Amino acid sequence: MAGSTGWTEPATAGHAAAGDAQRRGSGQTPSEFLENPSQSSRLTAPFRKHVRPKKQHEIRRLGELVKKLSDLTGCTQVVDVGSGQGHLSRFMSLGLGLMVKSIEGDQRLVERAQRLDQELLQTLEKEEKRNPKVVQTGPRHPPHHVVRWVDPTTLCEELLLPLETSPQSRARLLLTGLHACGDLSVALLRHFCCCPEVVALASVGCCYMKLSDPGGYPLSQWVAGLPGYELPYRLREGACHALEEYAERLQKAGPSLRTHCYRAALETVIRCAQPELRRPGVQGIPRVHELKIEEYVQRGLQGGGPPPPLPLNVAALRAHQAQENRVVAFFSLALLLAPLVETLILLDRLLYLQEQGFHAELLPIFSPELSPRNLVLVATKGPLGEAFSLLETEDN
DSSP states (O other): OOOTTOOOOOSSSSSSOHHHHHHHOTTOOOGGGSSOTTSOTTSOHHHHTTOOHHHHHHHHHHHHHHHHHHHHHTOSEEEEESOTTOHHHHIIIIITOOOEEEEESOHHHHHHHHHHHHHHHHHHHHHHHHOTTOOOOSOOOOOEEEEOOOOTTSOOHHHHOOOTTSOTTOOOEEEEEEEEETHHHHHHHHHHHHOTTEEEEEEEEEOGGGSOTTTTSOOSHHHHTSTTOOOOHHHHHHTTSOHHHHHHHHHHTOGGGGHHHHHHHHHHHHHHHOTTOOSOOOOOOTTGGGSOHHHHHHHHHHTTSOOOOSSOOHHHHHHHHTTHHHHHHHHHHHHTTHHHHHHHHHHHHHHHHHHTTOEEEEEEOSOTTTOSSOEEEEEESSOOTTHHHHTTSOOO
16 A cells, blocks of 8 residues: 555554654653653743643644645645644744644634734744844744634635735645644545645644544545445544553553543433433533542533433442443453554545545654644655655754
8 A cells, every 4th residue: 555655554543653652762751841841842932822731742843844844845825724723823934934824713713813923923022122132034924814614525715815925826835734623634635635726735633533424534445445444433532532641540540540430420311311312512520530420420411411310310320330440441442442443544544645646644743642643644746755754853
């Protein structure tokens, strides 16, 4: 299945990708957080504000890769799809000097991103005044934010429009998405394939359980031809859990392991009340392990489920709780399949691009301990040869 770029299959996708574990050391904190676990030493202070350590690591690594890919392919504009609060867009534009369009469907997130843009611009200007050695070459261009829902089934014209500061006659676009949810990652692939303006892609997927069926998986003819290629919701949802994080919880054997048992008990109550309801959205409850099981169920029902049957059968709930170890064992076994399922989904996307004659690779760019969805799917319309393998390397 090797493509024209000389791609070889990773050991597992997103969890123990061969090169990543060897370069960074499995289970070890990335060197950028050794001095301070909350602050990346490789990201300057203005770009760390309002950004958690995991996100600091992600925006720096993906931003640097996008910058290299943009230079290699001669892109005039980067389009960040599903940009949220704009942390990646802000780093790419104000930190790396790229022309960035930021597309997000939630108006509130876009407004928040614009406020953070202005805050960062003011901070950078103050730093220049305090430190005359800091020299800004050329004008700063914050991201151009657009409120738009990208439909996975149709082309988004807004996504393809050049910025006013870009050459109108020759737009060369690079599409990127950091943990673009479900079908949004598929939309990026389809825009890359169908639109001549798009010459490069750097996509990190997530939320595989939200993929449309059919439509979101499978994409490639090769996977669609496999017997039993189907991936039910339960498998796709399991592929989104963090194997490394759960292994650490197992080693500690602390009370937080009972979370899944509590959620399973809540599900039995919900299905008893409304048998037709499946996979209801239940709001997260902090510090679950400190609650009695009946308290957790009561809160869970109030957070989006059906009205609780009164009174709750406390004896039955505690009988469920007595099976906590069995739930942990079951979840552990299910989680062992997560790397296999994620690998299949990501290889399907890579093969989809290669079947259409494009050049594509999966590169491990995040530390899996910090970011379990750590593989970026990189694609170009023209060959890059060995330059592909250099995209993931750190700049000293």
